[in-house]
Amino acid sequence: MTGYLFPNRSSAAAERFAAFTELFDPSTFAHIDALGLAPGWRCWEVGAGGTSVVQWLAGRVGPGGHVLATDIDVTWAGGAAAAEAGGAAAARDDADAGSQVEVRVHDAALDPPPEGEFDLVHARLVLVHVPEREKALANMVGAVRPGGWILVEDADPALQPLSVLDVRGPEGELANKLRSGFRELMAGRGVDLAYGRTLPRLLRQSGLLDVRADAAFPLAHPACARLERATIALIADQLTGNGIATEEEIERHLGNVAAGRLDLAQPPMIAAWGRRPS
Numbered sequence: 081m082t083g084y085l086f087p088n089r090s091s092a093a094a095e096r097f098a099a100f101t102e103l104f105d106p107s108t109f110a111h112i113d114a115l116g117l118a119p120g121w122r123c124w125e126v127g128a129g130g131t132s133v134v135q136w137l138a139g140r141v142g143p144g145g146h147v148l149a150t151d152i153d154v155t156w157a158g159g160a161a162a163a164e165a166g167g168a169a170a171a172r173d174d175a176d177a178g179s180q181v182e183v184r185v186h187d188a189a190l191d192p193p194p195e196g197e198f199d200l201v202h203a204r205l206v207l208v209h210v211p212e213r214e215k216a217l218a219n220m221v222g223a224v225r226p227g228g229w230i231l232v233e234d235a236d237p238a239l240q241p242l243s244v245l246d247v248r249g250p251e252g253e254l255a256n257k258l259r260s261g262f263r264e265l266m267a268g269r270g271v272d273l274a275y276g277r278t279l280p281r282l283l284r285q286s287g288l289l290d291v292r293a294d295a296a297f298p299l300a301h302p303a304c305a306r307l308e309r310a311t312i313a314l315i316a317d318q319l320t321g322n323g324i325a326t327e328e329e330i331e332r333h334l335g336n337v338a339a340g341r342l343d344l345a346q347p348p349m350i351a352a353w354g355r356r357p358s
């Protein structure tokens with residue numbers, strides 16, 4: 081089976097997006113600022129998920145700029161209105177975010193890239209989930225204007241596969257067992273668990289210049305616990321259905337997380353960026 085593991089149309093998906101915001105927005109925003117984001121820029125946010133990056137970009141590019149937010153499921157990318165409507169199924173403007181924001185249902189790999197060229201194309205935690213990620217990346221690179229930038233941020237769970245690094249007993253062991261099962265489910269959906277490390281090479285091979293990369297590694301951040309709870313809630317049925325864990329184990333693990341007894345870690349997030357030749 082392939083396809084995105086997490087249905088966006090649930091409150092747990094929104095909780096995951098909120099945790100990503102806490103864990104990764106500061107670093108994402110610092111990277112984009114360093115690329116020179118300025119009023120008037122045209123940006124494409126690929127696989128937008130929630131609203132935080134889109135809203136931040138919209139504020140920076142101002143009324144003279146444009147932010148296109150795309151996702152295969154725009155339940156949350158469009159804000160509360162779309163969520164109440166059960167997810168908009170068509171392109172539309174998001175009035176709350178300002179008229180410079182356009183939210184569109186779009187598959188980064190299977191749909192033709194949007195018309196026009198962008199000063200910035202950004203995707204975070206998207207390509208790792210897309211089985212046809214090579215095509216998606218080619219679409220994204222092709223949408224950058226000459227001299228413009230692409231920033232791709234993706235996890236590398238194979239580089240650091242553990243949920244708890246400092247295992248001191250059964251609670252840590254159980255956490256790592258569930259994380260291992262989560263990775264198994266992701267791999268079964270076509271997720272490339274070692275994708276993050278390939279990004280600098282892939283950007284260079286795409287003909288981009290000034291390619292650079294770095295990595296962030298969340299550990300014992302309160303949002304790691306929120307992300308864990310939301311993720312387990314979304315995949316609990318699949319963990320039990322595939323014989324990876326019992327309901328009792330899942331309940332026990334969630335109790336351990338809630339009690340704050342675990343210093344939870346996330347996989348490294350590798351950010352790579354490059355510039356299209358002028």
Ligand SMILES: C[S@@+](CC[C@H](N)C(=O)[O-])C[C@H]1O[C@@H](n2cnc3c(N)ncnc32)[C@H](O)[C@@H]1O
Pocket residue numbers: 084088097100101126127128129130150151152153186187188189190203204205206209210
């Ligand atoms: C892990 S979430 C990350 C969301 C957001 N980029 C962030 O960092 O908070 C992955 C997002 O990618 C979207 N997605 C998955 N496959 C996609 C595809 N083929 N094209 C566009 N978006 C996709 C999902 O619907 C989801 O919103």
